[in-house]
Amino acid sequence: MALHLGIVVILFAGFKFSPSVPEAMEAHLTAPLEDEAVPEEEIVSAATVDKAKINEQIAEIKAQEAKREEEIAELERRAEAAKKQREAEQQRQRELAEQQRAERERLAREQAAAQQKKQEAEQAAEAAAERRKREEEAARKAEAERKKREEEARRLEEERKRKEQEARERAERERQLQEELAAERERRAAARTRQIQSxxxxxxxxxxxxxxxxxxxxxxxxxxxxxxxxxxxxxxxxxxxxxxxxxxxxxxxxxxxxxxxxxxxxxxxxxxxxxxxxxxxxxxxxxx
The missing domain is CATH 3.30.1150.10 (Fusion Protein Consisting Of Minor Coat Protein, Glycine Rich Linker, Tola, And A His Tag; Chain: A; Domain 2)
Structure with a gap:
């Protein structure tokens, strides 16, 4: 709201020397503001000013401009033959100089804003590049970690299979040994039986x-x-x-x-x- 009131005051004060109120309003609305002069919350608020209200204010300013022009025209006619004509001309020159100064300031602000945007764009590009670099590094580490986990999983699986194979071989050897022992016991028992019978x-x-x-x-x-x-x-x-x-x-x-x-x-x-x-x-x- 503060930004809006400022725009209205500026337009109202300088409407007499503007080529047209809509053009002046558009110039002031599109002119970038210095960061230190206008808080970000006010910029956001100004950007959301109801369009209908702005149009209404523009129409009011136009009406005031028309009325003021009529008054000035009347004053100029009254002072047409007097010294006030020269003073009015001087005043016009001063206002023109002020307008030119304001225009120079506006251009300076635009240039500063453009430079600021350029710097911000460069900083954003640098930040994006740094972010991509970090993301690539994180992806590389994640891939390396994934491969490491896969390799560990393969190693563990191979170890498990090796142990299972060893267990099967031990079990087979144990089975064969038991069979051999059983056969030996049977042979001995048979031999003992034959011996006893003999x-x-x-x-x-x-x-x-x-x-x-x-x-x-x-x-x-x-x-x-x-x-x-x-x-x-x-x-x-x-x-x-x-x-x-x-x-x-x-x-x-x-x-x-x-x-x-x-x-x-x-x-x-x-x-x-x-x-x-x-x-x-x-x-x-x-x-x-």
Missing amino acids: EVGKYTALIRSTIQRNLITDPSMRGKECKVRIRVASSGFVISVDTLSGNTAVCQATQNAVFKAGTLPVSKDPEIFKEMETIDLTVQPEFN
Whole structure:
């Protein structure tokens, strides 16, 4: 509003010497203002002055101009033959000089404003260039960081795959080792089983031989047999002899032979003895 009032006062004071009020108004409205003279808020306010109000004020100024011109014309006619004509001319010259001075000031302001705009444009260009440089640098760093992250991700993935492969290889080796150990255990167990069976067979033959040595026979037993179950202690001591089937005479002779022996040959190996702790044996009398 202060800017608007200033424009109106200037126009009102100088309307008599302006070629036309609209042109003067346009010149003052388009003339750039010095930064230190007019605050930015007033410039913004002036820029938003309602156009209708400006037109109304221009019309009022025009009316005042017309009225003033009529008054001046009347004064000039009254002073046409007097000394006031010369004074009016002097006044006109002074006003013209003032107008010229104002015009020079306006031009100076325009030049200063143009220079200011040029400097601002240069500063804006420099700021834009600096901003682009910072943005490019930031983009370069971001790209480098992205590549670094990707490289790290690839390294971690390769490390993960390598560890998985090593784990699979370890698991395969472990599986193979377990299979080899199981196979070895089976081989050993089979070998042990064969050994035990061989030892059981050997001691069974020894027991059979012991029984045959102590077996009292007669011709009536020829071709006959008896199946008995013998239980012995770990020392070979005979605990019991039970008849399972067969000829009565042969079975009685077999029991007598076993008890006569008293102690039968057995292995000191606990596993082999366990297989011999209870022996089912078929005895056939032998004749020469």
